Amino acid sequence: MNEDRRNLSPLLLRLGSVLAGLLAWHYAAEVLIKDSSILVSPLVVLSKAYEMMIATGELYPHLFASSVIFFYGFVMAILVGVPLGFLMALSPLVRDYVNPWMTTLYTAPRIAFAPVLLLWFGIGAGSKVAIVFLGCLFPVLINSYYGMRVVNREYVELARSYRLDRWALFRKILLPASVPYILAGVRLAIGRGLTGVAIAEWFGATEGLGYLIFFAGQTLNIPVLFVGVAVFAVLGILGFEIVRRVEIYTTPWRGQAQGG
């Protein structure tokens, strides 16, 4: 009973917060600004979205193009970032080689790389995937590295006391202990990857959600612009939800401790 009440109120708060935001938006558009070349009501955006998805279907090629770019960049970042992060945690040699590059590339603004990558990989999918890859790589890499480095010393000692060999130590202690950190990195990577998609498609693209937003902005098509932004937001929420489910599935032991 008690738990129900505790679970109910955050949900209500969240719904209330979203509703309040939409209402404020609607009020600002319809009452305060009243200029559809600057801001339109969420209702207009919704009807535009309906039109683009159901009536004309013109949204889907853009959605598909962006999803493909995101998917490749994101998956490659995980395939490279997780093992490289582990290697850095386990080998000081690898760590010292990778560290300066990691710091430099991570802190540099990614948008600055876009023209260079475009030059190197051409205006096709290659450069876009590379931009997304760069965006997703570092949160995954850094978290995998960090997660394995901060594994509780007690667990490592336990492994030694029970004479686990190095492979068993990795598989039974270090890897499971790192999973929550890796997933936190993956979660960050989703946001950065979607940003990467938007950036990538602003440069010389002919389709994709980023292109859609960019083009709508240039032609002052405010409803379409907002549809593009909203689709990005929905993709982000969807991605977070998927990671949350993976988290529950892979780390059921975190139980109540999840928030802490």
Next chain:
Amino acid sequence: MMMAGPVLELRNLNKDIPRPGREPFAIFNDINLSVREGEFVSVVGPSGCGKTTMLRVLNGLLPHSGGEILLDGKAADQVSDQLLMGFVFQGASLLPWRTSLKNVLLGLEGRGHNPQEAEQVAKKFLDLVGLNGFENHYPHELSGGMQQRVNLARALAVNPRILLMDEPFAALDAQTRSFMQLELLRIWAETKKTVIFVTHMIAEAVLLSDRVIVFSHRPGTIRSEFNIPLPRPRDMDIKSNPQFLDLENQIWKQIEQEVKAAGGFAQL
């Protein structure tokens, strides 16, 4: 199988930590101890006297600096890859992503047991420590006392020659601690294990042990030994036995002297 000699013998065992440009930092010195089959030996002493470090050396977690450790008469480093000593950690050290059963299985995995057999063994020891029905609980679903029970079951499951226990009840509240002491007495009586038990609670040492070893202040060495001839099985009533109180008092006086010799209570 009964051995004629002691299960464990320590000869002039010492441990120090090298310091560059200075003389080594001595943790403990000249420990001579022999432990009989099935004996329950407690080690008490002032904080920082090296008693926990000695357990860690015995478990192979740390190397020793000199002297010998003999297990059944053989140098321990020659048999150290076998699980001759089970370690019960001060913090339960349970892996949070493993259930009770899987935590107990940790020491059995990769040792050539077939999985069903290993699981039978793990279940048997969970039963023994009173956790029947909690096999599939995760550590965060267990109380502190229950976590220590899993910790104990895990150490027993590998069938160690000697059970090393490092203040396993230190983090428990007083009531749970008393129950766990009685549980340990029961489990010890059932398994007939040889136990070396480190604690800072004198009453706990007297209640549980056949023999109490008192360490001096650092560098720790054996200051004295007390045989505890109190009858078994023991329960909490024994704590009001005059002989119990006398032993507790004698041991306390020695530790008090050691603390004073080390620079007084302010050092604690």
